[in-house]
Amino acid sequence: MCLANPLGxxxxxxxxxxxxxxxxxxxQLALGLIDSGVSCVGADCFKLxxxxxxxxxxxxxxCSIILTMRIRPVYQMLYAGGSFKLPQTSGH
Known part of the structure; x- marks a missing residue:
């Protein structure tokens, strides 16, 4: 997890x-569109x-959507059993 950001x-x-x-x-330099090889001109510079x-x-x-669809039944089983439900308070 710590290496994902710097590696990316x-x-x-x-x-x-x-x-x-x-x-x-x-x-662009070979085509004669620019005079020096220092800068790029136009949208083609970063299009790819x-x-x-x-x-x-x-x-x-x-991948996130697939993971969500695959893990959804597990969470439905966990929460349906009541093990993670908050205790009901009686309103006085």
């Missing part, structure tokens, strides 16, 4: 976004990174 930051920020950006700068992150987010949401 390394994979998506440094490796994915950095390489996609550098490749787009090189492509956006689609990859959107796909990963969609996969995570899908």
């Amino acid at each position: 930051a390394l994979l998506f920020s440094f490796l994915l976004a950095g390489r996609v950006y550098d490749n787009e700068v090189a492509r 990174t956006f689609f990859v992150l959107a796909g990963v987010s969609a996969a995570g949401a899908f």
Whole structure:
């Protein structure tokens, strides 16, 4: 659990976004769209990174829905038995 955040930051920020950006700068430089290889122009700079992150987010949401559907019967059995119900108080 402690490694998920830094590992995700390394994979998506440094490796994915950095390489996609550098490749787009090189492509724009080769096409003559920019004068120097320092910056990128336009939406293509991070378009692939956006689609990859959107796909990963969609996969995570899908897995979460499947996990919720699979664990629901367990919680229904637990709460139906009354073991986790709060004691009833009489209203005076």
